Amino acid sequence: MYSAIPPSLAPTLAPSGVARGPSPAVSPAIVGRNLYDQPPSFQGQSEDFEIERITSPRGQPRPPIRRAVSDYANETLLQTSIANVIAAKARPFAISGRIPVDPATLTLFFRAKVIGFLWAPILPRLISARQSGITHSLDFPIDVDYDTPPALDVLIAACRPHLQVREDAESESLVYPTNLPLTTSLELSNHPILEAVRNTLFPTLPGGHYLQAVRDKLEVIPTGASMDIQAPAGDSRVATVIVTLPVRFRGGSFVVHPPEGGDELFQGRGGKSGHVEWIAYLSDCTAEVELVQKGCRIAIAYAVHLKSFGPAGVAPDPLITPNDYFLDNLAPIFNILRGRTIAFYLTGDYGVNPADVLAESLVPYLKGGDSLLYHAIKLYKLSPELRWTAGGYIWPVDRSVECGPEAVEGSSYGSPGRRPQSAVYGASPYGDGEDHIINLRHRVEQSGAVPLAEADIVLLADKDTSGSMSGAISKERVPLVTGGVLDKLVVNILLVVYVA
Incomplete structure (x- = not known):
């Protein structure tokens, strides 16, 4: 009752002795060879997938780095050359x-x-x-x-x-x-x-x-x-x-x-x-x-x-000189406010992040009327400085606008459960309470800012008939997270000078 079974249909036994189904025909050329040992041009087919290997297999060792025996046989020479290149890169003293x-x-x-x-x-x-x-x-x-x-x-x-x-x-x-x-x-x-x-x-x-x-x-x-x-x-x-x-x-x-x-x-x-x-x-x-x-x-x-050739540097040598009309109108301000610290708003936008740079670093890049005012103050032998300001607060000259983290739930500052809306800092961005404003003021104070009144700074600005400030002022923006939403804190630039 037994019949001869062709070798091609004989079941293949696994190492554990469990019989498997019939195996597909395998070319004798690749029997016993690891698939990872195939050359990069090997193409294999598995049902409807076609695989083409482009990179070298992971199991294949990388070829060694080719070195000239006369140049790199000595490891000490190699390390010395590396050290010399790094030293020359650190301080270049000549170029051609x-x-x-x-x-x-x-x-x-x-x-x-x-x-x-x-x-x-x-x-x-x-x-x-x-x-x-x-x-x-x-x-x-x-x-x-x-x-x-x-x-x-x-x-x-x-x-x-x-x-x-x-x-x-x-x-x-x-x-x-x-x-x-x-x-x-x-x-x-x-x-x-x-x-x-x-x-x-x-x-x-x-x-x-x-x-x-x-x-x-x-x-x-x-x-x-x-x-x-x-x-x-x-x-x-x-x-x-x-x-x-x-x-x-x-x-x-x-x-x-x-x-x-x-x-x-x-x-x-x-x-x-x-x-x-x-x-x-x-x-x-x-x-x-x-x-x-x-x-x-x-x-x-x-x-x-x-x-x-600008207001910056140890010995500045500016190329521009303010006209007499500008200087004549600036002189009464200095005479009346002698002994006080005054401040002007800058009007140019400089596209910087106040959280990353100091306001004083913008001095070489002043433009328009900002540069004219800075040069005019320097002609009076005064020492002006640039500082960040927002919402009635002013940061020290050596501090950037780095507001601290938002108060956690349970703190007396704010209610994180409320969803905020983006708005300009200084107005009420939340229609259902002022607790977030209190939280933001606390964060600003923790970053080193102080109120303008406490800093004893006289802010000079042109006001219209309604008492509002007229004219454009510079606006730089700082990313700020409030209530889990990313907003932008609008920051202005003040030119501050003590009139001696």
């Missing part, structure tokens, strides 16, 4: 870049006085340039090995040696006299070089401060010469910018020495590319130029100064 300008469009204009001495090799070229005070123009690019323009010989003859020269130098490095006029068709203001210097070397420079570049000197380093480390300029500069003119040279690497060590070397291309190269470094660093092996290295140095 290129100005995308065609060198053929550059021209250097200079004036040379009567030449009292002539170099014998260039005597024929300088005979026509012996006039007093003649202006010369030097066109770029220049390759002195191919052709030396006569104007370059005149420029070199007008230069004087550096004050500090290497003893082992074959020739002297030169500098153009600062008392002679010199200009170039390349204007730094047409290129965002100072903006790049500010973002890299002065990332924490506050608002209202600007970098201003003033041409310092022109340096000429011929073949066989090098520039030794020069003494600090001793002026008020915060950085120095070196623009290398497109004259072909070889060698002459620019080396910057920071006070804490770790020199930075910049190898100039010598006018080979279609760009003009520049280097900037901080004023507490010194610099030198290595030996010029071939050609001539010509560079213009600019002194970068820090200026404040």
Whole structure:
């Protein structure tokens, strides 16, 4: 009664000995193989689903990081390199870049006085340039090995040696006299070089401060010469910018020495590319130029100064001056309220969160009439300050609007069970009681705010016939949770000053 069962229909026994249903046909090529061992291009089908694996399986180990044996075999070298990169990133002291300008469009204009001495090799070229005070123009690019323009010989003859020269130098490095006029068709203001210097070397420079570049000197380093480390300029500069003119040279690497060590070397291309190269470094660093092996290295140095053309800063130097009409109307206010603390509302909107910033931080960004009023008060040698205010309360100058948490249920401040409605702070946002207003006032007082009456501040504002304040005032908004609903607390800005 027994019949032979084909092997394909024989039941498959589980390890526990329980018989299972017939298994689907499985290719012998994958029998006994883990599915996670399939290559990424494996496609499997299960009923109506089609699965395509794109990423590597989790069970497959990742390939090891490829390292060059000569560079990264030593773990100490790797850690040292990482530490050096992090240290250099923490305090960058020098940067370099290129100005995308065609060198053929550059021209250097200079004036040379009567030449009292002539170099014998260039005597024929300088005979026509012996006039007093003649202006010369030097066109770029220049390759002195191919052709030396006569104007370059005149420029070199007008230069004087550096004050500090290497003893082992074959020739002297030169500098153009600062008392002679010199200009170039390349204007730094047409290129965002100072903006790049500010973002890299002065990332924490506050608002209202600007970098201003003033041409310092022109340096000429011929073949066989090098520039030794020069003494600090001793002026008020915060950085120095070196623009290398497109004259072909070889060698002459620019080396910057920071006070804490770790020199930075910049190898100039010598006018080979279609760009003009520049280097900037901080004023507490010194610099030198290595030996010029071939050609001539010509560079213009600019002194970068820090200026404040607004009301902010230690020594502010504003560009605007209020007119006499404005000052004449401000003088009686100061005379009558002498010895009192007065305050004006600001009228501009600055789009900040009073919970995150201090009102005093808005000084460099004052605009319109707010800036005019601030500058006028500064002309009277007074010390104005900006402070947050809301609902008859004022915050200290060193405090932001940080209202505390809402009172919990059972507290004497408010009833959390009531659903609030959004409204401007100071009015009654709840039609069924004032307990939430009391709660909000308590939170404001806990954040450090005090009533204007207790602060003894005279608020100056223009009022209409109904007694209401006229004119627009600044409004900044702080997110505030009241009764489980997110509202916005409207905050104003006061310009507060004590009239001495």
